[in-house]
Amino acid sequence: MIKNELWPKMNEAIVAGDRAAAAALAGDAVRSGLDLLEVIERGYVPGIEKVGELWEQGEYFLPELISSAEAMKAAMAVLEPELNRKNIGARMGGKVVIGTVEGDIHDIGKNLVASMLQAGGFEVFDLGADVKLERFIEKAEAVGAGMICLSALLTTTMTNQRRLIGLLRDKGLRDKYKVLVGGAPASRKWAEEIGADGYAENAVAAVKLAKSLAGRA
Numbered sequence: 001m002i003k004n005e006l007w008p009k010m011n012e013a014i015v016a017g018d019r020a021a022a023a024a025l026a027g028d029a030v031r032s033g034l035d036l037l038e039v040i041e042r043g044y045v046p047g048i049e050k051v052g053e054l055w056e057q058g059e060y061f062l063p064e065l066i067s068s069a070e071a072m073k074a075a076m077a078v079l080e081p082e083l084n085r086k087n088i089g090a091r092m093g094g095k096v097v098i099g100t101v102e103g104d105i106h107d108i109g110k111n112l113v114a115s116m117l118q119a120g121g122f123e124v125f126d127l128g129a130d131v132k133l134e135r136f137i138e139k140a141e142a143v144g145a146g147m148i149c150l151s152a153l154l155t156t157t158m159t160n161q162r163r164l165i166g167l168l169r170d171k172g173l174r175d176k177y178k179v180l181v182g183g184a185p186a187s188r189k190w191a192e193e194i195g196a197d198g199y200a201e202n203a204v205a206a207v208k209l210a211k212s213l214a215g216r217a
């Protein structure tokens with residue numbers, strides 16, 4: 001199937017919360033040998049962005065949101081192994097620990113960033129969502145990571161990004177890690193205010209930033 005036909009179908013599968021279609025289209029993309037980063041960015045991300053708009057306009061409610069999130073996960077479950085396979089032997093970016101901070105269950109954006117970092121050659125340790133702050137540090141110490149990526153989608157939980165940096169300072173570990181923050185309420189200004197090493201507004205920019213901080217840009 002040609003790309004121009006594929007993108008709207010992928011968009012639609014996410015907006016409709018159609019898991020089977022989202023996964024089947026991802027399978028088509030893999031078999032056609034398409035650039036999977038382009039598939040994610042042009043096929044699926046606009047779909048989930050549209051869902052966010054529909055929610056904000058009061059047209060979508062919780063059940064629709066959850067179905068769309070599930071459809072996104074179904075597509076990523078097909079694409080991720082393939083992205084990883086292509087990167088075997090190319091893990092030169094270093095190790096990254098990522099998760100959504102404590103008190104926050106939003107994980108769609110975080111999952112995208114994790115997949116793209118993996119595709120960009122980083123070894124990614126994804127702790128999931130609603131992650132206790134201590135766990136980020138324990139994991140980073142255990143695996144010898146160089147970077148900690150914190151996602152937060154709520155104004156009430158973004159403060160945990162600041163707390164994590166404070167915890168690192170208290171433990172004398174601040175200089176050991178690059179800390180990247182992101183999520184809808186975060187901004188460059190916020191990152192500066194809390195003393196993070198960087199902020200990126202989307203997954204593609206996150207990979208660019210991570211590469212430059214890792215000295216690979």
Ligand code: B12
Nearest residue numbers: 052104105106107108109149150151154155182183202203
């Ligand atoms: C989907 C969604 C949900 C789903 C989440 C499903 C899931 N598995 O993630 C469900 C329905 C469960 C949900 C629940 C809630 N939600 Co909600 N949700 C959304 C919604 C519509 C879309 C979020 C999303 O997935 N966007 C798409 C992804 C691709 O974008 P993204 O997350 O921003 O990620 C991108 C970038 O930010 C960046 N990025 C993300 N993380 C990171 C990390 C790093 C390190 C970097 C560099 C970059 C980066 O890259 C990503 C990819 O490009 C937003 C609205 C919005 N416009 O954001 C509300 C929104 C975030 N939710 C909101 C609220 C209030 C809630 C609830 C509290 C609702 C309730 N009353 O129960 C609960 C939260 C429960 C909890 N404790 O967490 C509010 C937050 C308001 C605020 N200012 O705090 C929002 C803004 C909606 C609104 N306008 O009211 N939600």
